[in-house]
Amino acid sequence: VDPCRLEKTVKRLKKREQQTLEVIDTLAPQTLDQIPCVGHNRIVIIPTTDVEFAYSDLSGVHVQTAEQKATSQLTLKVLEDKTPLIRCHRQFLVNVKAIKEIKLLDNGLAEIITQSDHPIPVSRRYLKSLKETLGFH
Numbered sequence: 001v002d003p004c005r006l007e008k009t010v011k012r013l014k015k016r017e018q019q020t021l022e023v024i025d026t027l028a029p030q031t032l033d034q035i036p037c038v039g040h041n042r043i044v045i046i047p048t049t050d051v052e053f054a055y056s057d058l059s060g061v062h063v064q065t066a067e068q069k070a071t072s073q074l075t076l077k078v079l080e081d082k083t084p085l086i087r088c089h090r091q092f093l094v095n096v097k098a099i100k101e102i103k104l105l106d107n108g109l110a111e112i113i114t115q116s117d118h119p120i121p122v123s124r125r126y127l128k129s130l131k132e133t134l135g136f137h
Contacts, residue, residue: 037070052098
C-alpha cells in the first residue's frame with residue numbers, strides 16, 4: 001500500500017465522518033422534552049417531567065415514572081445531556097424533583113428514595129455533585 005495514498009484516503013474518510021456528525025447535530029434537538037420508549041408493538045412518549053429515574057442493565061435503558069417502566073433506545077449519556085436528569089451512579093440518572101429522601105450509607109455511599117418509593121443507588125463518585133445540585137455543601 002502506498003503510504004501517500006493511504007493518508008489521503010484516511011483524511012477523506014475523516015472529513016466525511018465530520019460532515020455526517022455535523023448533519024446529525026443540526027437535525028437532532030438540543031434538549032428533549034419527551035422520551036420515546038418502545039415495547040409491545042408501540043412507541044410510548046414519556047414527558048421528561050414525569051420521569052423519576054432512568055437506568056441501564058443488560059437488556060437496555062429503562063425509564064421509570066411513578067406509574068410505569070418503559071424501555072428507551074436512547075443511551076444514558078444522551079438522556080443525561082438532553083434532559084434534566086442528572087447522574088447519580090454509573091448506571092442511573094435521577095430527576096432531582098422526584099427525590100423524596102437521600103439516605104447516607106457507610107463508605108460514602110448513599111441511596112435515593114423517589115416520590116414513589118423506588119430506591120436508587122448513589123455512588124461515592126457522584127454524591128458530592130448531587131449534594132451541590134441540591135444546594136448542600
